[in-house]
Amino acid sequence: MTSVEKTGKTVDEAVEAAIAELGVSRDQIEYEVLEEPSKGLFGFLGGKPARVRVNLLAGQSPAAISEPQEKKELVSAAGKATADSVEVAKTFLQSIFTAMKLNVKIEKLTGEEQVTLNLRGEDLGILIGKHGQTLDALQYLTNLAAHRDSDERVRIIIDVEDYRKRREETLVRLAQRLADRAKLRGEKVVLEPMSPHERKIIHTALQTDQRVTTFSEGEEPFRKVVITPKR
Structure with missing residues (x-):
């Protein structure tokens, strides 16, 4: 592999992700900014991550990485990406609750294939809506925000007082x-x-x-x- 495209919250973050995948140092590459980052609603929704293309310089080659170590690093990176996405989701939700003047406690429940954020507080029926329609919309927007800067995809379920x-x-x-x-x-x-x-x-x-x-x-x-x- 001599070239890779990556995204990140900033250009530097995207470049570092590409360097890590290639297994080289910064002085062994050159990069091109394909898209500058931008922010959307609440600083999350509708925004775009930075996107770069990183190329190895002539005569350079990726570092050899043993398969077991590579797998460990991939698992670690996936776990961190999931954690980061969940934190973005929680921040996004809190920004909405602040705007709505709602005092909400977010409980995190981790499953094998998904993460549930259960919301608890007073008068949260407004977040549920008829047959959970508002809750479904909130869940959809939260997943968009959480995955805006991440290539990993963890399904985030939003619940209110165990409504689902x-x-x-x-x-x-x-x-x-x-x-x-x-x-x-x-x-x-x-x-x-x-x-x-x-x-x-x-x-x-x-x-x-x-x-x-x-x-x-x-x-x-x-x-x-x-x-x-x-x-």
């Missing part, structure tokens, strides 16, 4: 009740429009029921689940 768990339990009970109705009446039952995540909960809740089948119909954001009895 309670909502899932409610949807499972709803699915079972409506499936019983479909079987009793022998006719299909159409649910209200739901997000892809909530539709998946309905499908999963009924996938082992041998007497009904489920499918989704319609266009987003009005796509809905249909439960039909098997003949």
Whole structure:
């Protein structure tokens, strides 16, 4: 490898990331700034990272790195990138809460494939919205902000007072009740429009029921689940 492109919060950060990947020193490379960094809303959203192309000088070669050590460094770098993304997410959320004059405590829960930031405080219903629509939008914006300067992708889930768990339990009970109705009446039952995540909960809740089948119909954001009895 004699050339690599990298991004970072600053030009120097992007250059250092490229040097680390190439395994060389700064005096062995030359670089070109492809894009200067810029900030967006709240200093995060909509901004762009610095992007550089780093080339090895003629006659230079990357340092040899043993595979075990290289793997350790990659794991360490991935862990740091995840931690950095979560910190950016928390800072982004706090900037929103400050603007809304909300006193919110952020609890971090780490899973195997995702990080959950559970929000606790007084009068946080405004952050949830109807059927969690506001919460979903907040989660989407937070992930955009968290990954603005990172090549690593960790899924960040935003929750409020364990709302998502309670909502899932409610949807499972709803699915079972409506499936019983479909079987009793022998006719299909159409649910209200739901997000892809909530539709998946309905499908999963009924996938082992041998007497009904489920499918989704319609266009987003009005796509809905249909439960039909098997003949």
